[in-house]
Amino acid sequence: MSEREVLELLRENARYDTADIARMTDLDEDEVADAIEALEAAGIVRGYQAVVDWDRLEDERVRAEVELNVTLDRETGYDDIAERLARFPQVKALRLISGDYDFDMEVEGDSIREVSRFISEKVAPVPEITQTVTHYVMASYKENGIELGDGEDDDRLSVSP
Amino acid sequence: MTGSLEPAERVQAVGPSGIRRFFEIAEERDDVISLGVGEPDFSAPWAARDAAIQSLERGKTSYTANRGMYDLREAISRYVGDRFGLEYGPDEEILVTAGASEAVDLAFRAFVDPGDTVAVAQPAYISYGPGVTFAGGEVLPVRTREEDDFRLTVEALETAGAETADLLVLCYPNNPTGAVMSRADLEPIAAFAREHDLAVLSDEIYAELTYDERDTAADASPGTATHASIATLPGMRERTIVCNGFSKAHAMTGLRLGYALGPGGAINAMNRVHQYGMLSAPTTAQYAALEALDSCGDDVEAMVDQYNRRRRFVISRFREIGMPCFEAKGAFYVFPEVPDGWDGIANEFAERLLRERGVAVVPGDVFGVGGEGHLRVSYATGLEELREALARIESFVDQHV
Numbered sequence: 001m002s003e004r005e006v007l008e009l010l011r012e013n014a015r016y017d018t019a020d021i022a023r024m025t026d027l028d029e030d031e032v033a034d035a036i037e038a039l040e041a042a043g044i045v046r047g048y049q050a051v052v053d054w055d056r057l058e059d060e061r062v063r064a065e066v067e068l069n070v071t072l073d074r075e076t077g078y079d080d081i082a083e084r085l086a087r088f089p090q091v092k093a094l095r096l097i098s099g100d101y102d103f104d105m106e107v108e109g110d111s112i113r114e115v116s117r118f119i120s121e122k123v124a125p126v127p128e129i130t131q132t133v134t135h136y137v138m139a140s141y142k143e144n145g146i147e148l149g150d151g152e153d154d155d156r157l158s159v160s161p
Numbered sequence: 162m163t164g165s166l167e168p169a170e171r172v173q174a175v176g177p178s179g180i181r182r183f184f185e186i187a188e189e190r191d192d193v194i195s196l197g198v199g200e201p202d203f204s205a206p207w208a209a210r211d212a213a214i215q216s217l218e219r220g221k222t223s224y225t226a227n228r229g230m231y232d233l234r235e236a237i238s239r240y241v242g243d244r245f246g247l248e249y250g251p252d253e254e255i256l257v258t259a260g261a262s263e264a265v266d267l268a269f270r271a272f273v274d275p276g277d278t279v280a281v282a283q284p285a286y287i288s289y290g291p292g293v294t295f296a297g298g299e300v301l302p303v304r305t306r307e308e309d310d311f312r313l314t315v316e317a318l319e320t321a322g323a324e325t326a327d328l329l330v331l332c333y334p335n336n337p338t339g340a341v342m343s344r345a346d347l348e349p350i351a352a353f354a355r356e357h358d359l360a361v362l363s364d365e366i367y368a369e370l371t372y373d374e375r376d377t378a379a380d381a382s383p384g385t386a387t388h389a390s391i392a393t394l395p396g397m398r399e400r401t402i403v404c405n406g407f408s409k410a411h412a413m414t415g416l417r418l419g420y421a422l423g424p425g426g427a428i429n430a431m432n433r434v435h436q437y438g439m440l441s442a443p444t445t446a447q448y449a450a451l452e453a454l455d456s457c458g459d460d461v462e463a464m465v466d467q468y469n470r471r472r473r474f475v476i477s478r479f480r481e482i483g484m485p486c487f488e489a490k491g492a493f494y495v496f497p498e499v500p501d502g503w504d505g506i507a508n509e510f511a512e513r514l515l516r517e518r519g520v521a522v523v524p525g526d527v528f529g530v531g532g533e534g535h536l537r538v539s540y541a542t543g544l545e546e547l548r549e550a551l552a553r554i555e556s557f558v559d560q561h562v
């Protein structure tokens with residue numbers, strides 16, 4: 001299960017290079033490189049991105065979580081609707097979920113106005129969509145498993161027995 | 162000290178610890194990456210913390226039984242049985258203490274008479290020597306060697322003259338070397354102890370932190386963990402006190418909870434000292450510990466996985482840098498040698514590394530014989546810091562060697 005181990009390490013930090021991963025596992029560098037290639041080729045690893053704490057940037061991004069309810073007919077399924085929505089660059093994540101609504105959509109834009117406009121002009125008019133509820137993100141505390149707090153609270157003694 | 166508060170000779174005999182100086186230098190600057198830390202960088206598992214909080218909310222703020230809460234002793238009994246094949250009953254054979262530190266100290270006070278000789282396998286945790294001195298005993302250092310991966314051998318015991326000792330102190334997995342001993346390694350040591358009628362104090366606080374592949378477990382203890390306890394070997398139970406606690410594997414250093422395991426009579430003797438000196442271990446911590454044993458096994462495993470990655474990373478980096486480093490398989494320390502070509506001593510290496518590059522490590526000398534020329538490097542620190550620290554060490558070595 002070395003691929004699995006490599007995958008776990010990449011999820012922890014995609015910037016670990018093959019040498020670092022080799023040092024942390026029982027694998028040599030070539031095996032690590034092969035494992036990463038295989039993970040990418042199989043479409044398991046789909047990309048690498050930075051986890052950003054937007055609150056720390058001057059030019060804030062506006063993000064919203066949008067609940068979508070849809071009605072299906074004989075010709076249109078969830079996949080069709082999803083495909084249509086996923087194409088918009090403003091949509092950062094789109095998931096079909098169980099519960100009170102059908103899709104959970106993450107939208108990003110430069111301003112509240114831009115995001116609102118996108119939802120009212122591009123999303124709401126989709127005929128199968130019966131309802132949208134938009135929640136603007138006010139603060140983020142954890143993204144992709146990484147806590148965004150100050151973090152530096154290691155209050156251990158610097159040298160101890 | 163003036164006036165009548167003149168410290169007793171036994172106290173005067175013990176100087177400040179060699180770690181103290183590095184602590185003071187490290188405190189002077191704020192860019193230090195410390196690999197000198199002997200405790201986990203994780204917090205206690207949330208369930209254990211929550212149990213402590215709940216116990217406070219329910220007003221559980223009284224003393225417990227001297228030996229510790231019965232439920233906790235039962236849980237410890239089950240745990241050490243399942244994990245390490247150690248069989249100790251909750252009524253007579255388990256004593257809950259304020260940290261493994263107290264358990265070790267009680268053992269010295271309960272079993273060492275003035276003038277007794279206590280053989281200590283070194284390099285060793287820094288508290289054993291002073292503990293023996295405070296109890297009026299004398300330390301006989303038994304040197305373990307890097308050639309043996311810092312495992313104790315009968316040859317080392319004989320060279321040191323340990324057959325005349327009254328008590329032998331073992332610590333595996335070891336602080337500072339990270340050495341472990343398999344069941345097979347322990348067998349001749351046990352035979353030596355039986356032959357020369359040595360009592361054994363086995364500090365097994367790092368027992369959960371072993372990184373050997375699971376398939377070697379058959380060679381370890383009869384339990385499920387890869388750690389082997391000398392107390393499980395034939396004829397050893399009656400002459401061994403096992404110390405353990407929640408500081409390391411359960412990341413509960415500040416809660417101060419540990420325990421001693423041994424035959425009823427011996428635990429009774431330790432309890433006699435404990436009941437006057439400590440009364441009982443902290444109640445809040447006992448509730449946390451009970452929960453830790455009940456439900457935090459997965460947390461421990463997750464931490465062990467992290468340590469293992471860091472261990473491999475750190476060992477290979479030291480070897481790349483040209484600092485020989487044996488394959489430490491336990492605790493969260495590695496024990497590399499100062500690099501070939503460095504003409505100074507480890508102490509000086511560590512001090513200059515700290516002053517010039519802001520990386521704190523502990524020179525091996527402070528852990529007794531066998532530690533010379535080595536550094537204790539703790540990997541109880543995040544990988545990012547480890548990467549940076551090793552890069553700084555590399556540049557330091559490139560510049561000076």
Ligand SMILES: Cc1ncc(COP(=O)(O)O)c(C=O)c1O
Nearest residue numbers: 161199260261262286336406408
């Ligand atoms: C070998 C060894 N024994 C005992 C202790 C003390 O543990 P506790 O916090 O349980 O007193 C330590 C702590 O560093 C240790 O390394």
